[in-house]
Amino acid sequence: MRPATLAAAPPEDRPTAALVAARSGSAELDEVRAAAAGCRACDLWARATQTVFGKGPVPARLMLVGEQPGDREDVEGEPFVGPAGGVLARALEEAGIDREQAFVTNVVKHFKWRPSGKRRLHERPNRTEVGACLPWVQTELELVRPEALVLLGATALNALGGPELSVLRDRGQALDLAQAPLVLTTVHPSSILRAGEDRDAAFGAFVRDLRVVQRWLDRRALSLE
Numbered sequence: 001m002r003p004a005t006l007a008a009a010p011p012e013d014r015p016t017a018a019l020v021a022a023r024s025g026s027a028e029l030d031e032v033r034a035a036a037a038g039c040r041a042c043d044l045w046a047r048a049t050q051t052v053f054g055k056g057p058v059p060a061r062l063m064l065v066g067e068q069p070g071d072r073e074d075v076e077g078e079p080f081v082g083p084a085g086g087v088l089a090r091a092l093e094e095a096g097i098d099r100e101q102a103f104v105t106n107v108v109k110h111f112k113w114r115p116s117g118k119r120r121l122h123e124r125p126n127r128t129e130v131g132a133c134l135p136w137v138q139t140e141l142e143l144v145r146p147e148a149l150v151l152l153g154a155t156a157l158n159a160l161g162g163p164e165l166s167v168l169r170d171r172g173q174a175l176d177l178a179q180a181p182l183v184l185t186t187v188h189p190s191s192i193l194r195a196g197e198d199r200d201a202a203f204g205a206f207v208r209d210l211r212v213v214q215r216w217l218d219r220r221a222l223s224l225e
């Protein structure tokens with residue numbers, strides 16, 4: 001499918017059109033991103049500033065998937081540039097992972113929020129919204145083809161791994177999933193911001209999970225040399 005065709009797909013059909021095109025090897029990230037900018041597959045676009053698509057190199061050895069853009073991401077148009085992104089950046093650095101080498105994205109591409117005075121408070125996307133958006137992240141996976149995939153928090157884990165998986169039970173270990181040679185889950189970085197006096201311990205555990213990924217990537221690079 002050529003760029004014009006994908007962008008010309010009806011706005012509500014764009015996620016599936018993009019996935020079909022990616023699976024047939026005829027889509028590129030820029031045209032997919034352009035098509036996603038006009039996505040109307042659920043109602044979240046109406047209250048969001050813009051579609052926040054994934055960012056990073058294509059292909060990339062590592063892909064990180066969060067839930068949905070927050071207030072800052074909605075304004076800036078890039079994933080993980082707000083407070084949770086700050087935690088993620090510090091943790092990646094401590095784990096020895098170069099964020100610039102990773103493709104970073106979310107399961108849901110529009111910010112879902114409710115007003116609270118002058119603030120916009122995050123609201124969890126529901127099953128319908130996650131399902132409508134899922135083909136976008138599947139398309140990103142097709143194009144990025146990561147060796148390691150990290151699912152940050154329950155929304156990403158359950159959307160891509162299934163409802164029976166649990167972050168608390170399954171974190172930090174290889175999951176039996178087909179999206180990448182290594183699929184691992186850990187907490188969402190925003191949970192560390194909410195951890196109160198346990199914040200340091202929560203951050204340390206997050207870094208330990210990311211080090212599992214870093215060591216695995218190092219070992220794999222050596223074994224492929």
Ligand code: URA
Pocket residue numbers: 066067068069070073078079080081082084085106190
């Ligand atoms: N939380 C997410 O899940 N993703 C972002 O991009 C920002 C906050």
